[in-house]
Amino acid sequence: MKFPLVVNMWGNPVRCIAGIVFALLPAWFLGAEPPREPSNRQPTALRDLVSAKDELAAQELLFDASFAQLALAYLKAPDPAVLEQLAKSPAAAHLLSHARNFDYDVPKDSPAALVSHLLTPPGKHQDEMQACEKSLGLFTGPMMDDPHWVWDTLRYLPQGFRFHGTLFLTFGYDIGVAFGPTASLNCAHPHFKEHPRELVYYAIHELHHVGFMSYHPPPKLSELKTCSDLLSLVEYSTQLEGMAVYAAYPRRRDEHALADDGDYVALEDEQRMRSAERSYFEDLNYLKGRGKQTADADAWAVIQRMSSGERLWYRVGARMAQRIEQASGRSRLLDLVKSGPASFLEAYQALQRSEASKQDRP
Ligand SMILES: [Zn+2]
Numbered sequence: 044m045k046f047p048l049v050v051n052m053w054g055n056p057v058r059c060i061a062g063i064v065f066a067l068l069p070a071w072f073l074g075a076e077p078p079r080e081p082s083n084r085q086p087t088a089l090r091d092l093v094s095a096k097d098e099l100a101a102q103e104l105l106f107d108a109s110f111a112q113l114a115l116a117y118l119k120a121p122d123p124a125v126l127e128q129l130a131k132s133p134a135a136a137h138l139l140s141h142a143r144n145f146d147y148d149v150p151k152d153s154p155a156a157l158v159s160h161l162l163t164p165p166g167k168h169q170d171e172m173q174a175c176e177k178s179l180g181l182f183t184g185p186m187m188d189d190p191h192w193v194w195d196t197l198r199y200l201p202q203g204f205r206f207h208g209t210l211f212l213t214f215g216y217d218i219g220v221a222f223g224p225t226a227s228l229n230c231a232h233p234h235f236k237e238h239p240r241e242l243v244y245y246a247i248h249e250l251h252h253v254g255f256m257s258y259h260p261p262p263k264l265s266e267l268k269t270c271s272d273l274l275s276l277v278e279y280s281t282q283l284e285g286m287a288v289y290a291a292y293p294r295r296r297d298e299h300a301l302a303d304d305g306d307y308v309a310l311e312d313e314q315r316m317r318s319a320e321r322s323y324f325e326d327l328n329y330l331k332g333r334g335k336q337t338a339d340a341d342a343w344a345v346i347q348r349m350s351s352g353e354r355l356w357y358r359v360g361a362r363m364a365q366r367i368e369q370a371s372g373r374s375r376l377l378d379l380v381k382s383g384p385a386s387f388l389e390a391y392q393a394l395q396r397s398e399a400s401k402q403d404r405p
């Protein structure tokens with residue numbers, strides 16, 4: 044489903060006088076339902092945003108922007124009591140458990156230390172407030188007015204999957220992350236300032252991680268010691284990230300937004316993707332070859348190449364998902380979400396072998 048008011052939603056300028064006049068007329072004046080106030084009630088349950096008959100009403104998903112709201116309040120008028128309130132929030136607990144699992148370079152002793160790292164000194168964060176205000180407006184406005192974008196995530200998760208968690212709007216942490224039943228988006232990230240509609244595409248992406256992690260919990264980074272541990276991380280992240288990138292692909296394509304994100308620019312470039320795939324398998328086979336040897340700098344350099352630069356596990360993972368779906372159908376791709384990373388990789392390599400044998404035939 045599509046957003047009915049895509050132009051207004053993303054805050055694009057209305058380009059003609061008639062458009063301005065139309066935009067100024069309240070929707071209810073034109074015969075539509077009276078507009079709902081932007082939801083300042085936090086959290087908001089997905090089930091309260093749709094009719095009881097809507098299939099989304101079965102999802103136990105909350106949207107909670109209170110961290111971003113409080114962060115903005117603190118940056119406007121710094122009050123230590125607000126920092127304390129933020130430290131006690133479920134969003135801070137979510138960020139801390141993510142930081143601890145993925146060993147992020149942030150204070151991990153307490154939620155208070157993490158919140159203080161993200162927001163103090165307040166003078167350092169004034170430039171980020173504008174992006175955050177904009178993200179907050181989208182998150183509590185158009186994204187709640189029509190939450191059917193959540194279907195984009197569900198479409199690429201096994202049937203019967205149910206959310207039991209929260210999508211938070213936070214401030215200052217990565218661009219978006221997921222851990223356990225919770226996910227978050229960073230209202231202040233410069234990518235959202237430049238391209239506001241990216242917020243919904245990243246919401247689709249992060250919520251897909253929540254679904255995937257419910258079948259396969261992520262490894263704890265500090266416990267990875269050998270090359271074979273890193274190989275498992277590569278396989279895990281290839282399916283996790285590849286599926287999430289791919290889940291947001293149809294809406295981005297339909298809304299002509301592929302050019303706004305480097306992963307999708309690369310995915311549209313067959314030559315570049317072939318070369319990325321060669322690099323990906325070289326690195327994968329290198330880790331395989333090293334077996335149980337201790338993970339040293341050379342082995343960790345693979346993780347760097349996979350997650351940054353050409354972002355191999357995002358892009359090659361999404362290409363694998365796309366090609367599996369094209370060759371074997373979406374239900375096969377969703378079965379692989381259940382069976383996990385090793386099966387996903389094996390299915391893709393089986394597909395490659397069968398394509399190669401077709402080409403060899405006279
Ligand atoms: Zn991701």
